[in-house]
Amino acid sequence: MLTLYSFGPGANSLKPMLALYEKGLPFTPRFLNPAVFEHHEDWFKKINPRGQVPALDPRRQDHHESTVICEYLEDVFPNDRPLRPKDPYIVAQMRVWTKWVDEYFCWCVSTIGWERMVSGMARAPLRRGIRGEGRAHSRSPNSRPNGATPAPASPRKCWRRRCARSASRSRGWKNALSESPWLAGPDYTLADICNFAIANAWSAASPDIVNPKATPHLMDWLARINARPAVKEMFAKAQRETLAPPPKAATA
């Protein structure tokens, strides 16, 4: 039985979680509570020494990159509701999309999300010295094991501008979604899942940028995904985090 170590159904944790639900694969969910930095606790660092979620299967320590986990599931379970196309050309398009979200889009959105939602709670433990592990709050290479030092506060306005560009640029989302209901080719693929993981929260957090008038194609696409049975099941069943301040003992 696969075990998925993750936060709640959002951002990078959502990617393999939704892939598992879409493919109908049984798995043991193991929720980690970010509010108490559970992913930095010793028991989890025995599973993933980098202290990052999501991670799949305790015997597979290298399975800690969300998009790599998704491709791994396709490699191992290719016939359980395939989420990777058969045509190599469309697979390449899919990978350009999953690469784009990992290298650019995710950072635009998560930088804003970090500052808005978890900054006060998380900065204290970070200042105490949890460095070189887990996500940091800017698009510096801090999530990499080598880029250990958290970056200074990010220029939020700059990231918001980039987010806005992501929604409005002529190529990309709009072009892809005017040709097909899905991002890469005619079928629902990992391109949709990996971008949905980031864009779904973005639409809620930035209604000034993502809304039915400004980005109708994007809103329709989000609605199509949210209406899928697997997505509904995931959101109904998955444990969610409450980003409350950690207990006093943890912040002392």
Add this chain to the structure above:
Amino acid sequence: MLTLYSFGPGANSLKPMLALYEKGLPFTPRFLNPAVFEHHEDWFKKINPRGQVPALDPRRQDHHESTVICEYLEDVFPNDRPLRPKDPYIVAQMRVWTKWVDEYFCWCVSTIGWERMVSGMARAPLRRGIRGEGRAHSRSPNSRPNGATPAPASPRKCWRRRCARSASRSRGWKNALSESPWLAGPDYTLADICNFAIANAWSAASPDIVNPKATPHLMDWLARINARPAVKEMFAKAQRETLAPPPKAATA
């Protein structure tokens, strides 16, 4: 016949070029001269509107990400000297390595290389307004179509420190190469090719960081790859750029 649009055999251009040589696939090389910003010329932007190399095959405009092109070649020509393992677990390890070089290591090295080798030549055209296309010189998301504005001069010392960490960190290169001659599993894979593309130039540019005493495992690995027949053939045949200043007309 495949056509590969690229710069000389280095950095991202090297990745698909070496994959093609290793797999023994015939292709038409089309060298673009970065010294005159040929990748920004109209004829090439009809092939890849983003003005980036490498790009594969004029009919396939989305094939402009070097690592995606390498995986595409494995998808289409799986039996011509495979460079992707069969075991899905090792494939995932390979992808963690190709992801690491794309998201972190490449930027450490290219930021330094940019400042050292092409800064004077390239900054003038950039100042004239070639923006939002091609590579920029820092690990901001400038190479993405949405991150259009080149970043200010990068903190070179900071990137050099990150480079040094890349070479010396206890996990990673050293661990992988002490278990196997190659980075991901027992065989030579895209993990080696994609990291070699960046690390080979790095060893020449930063002998204070990468040298037989400080990083023997890394030097041995580079030597093993440089000794491969396909690598020798590629370096012997591929056209190289001369990073001379562009003609006066182009700098006026």
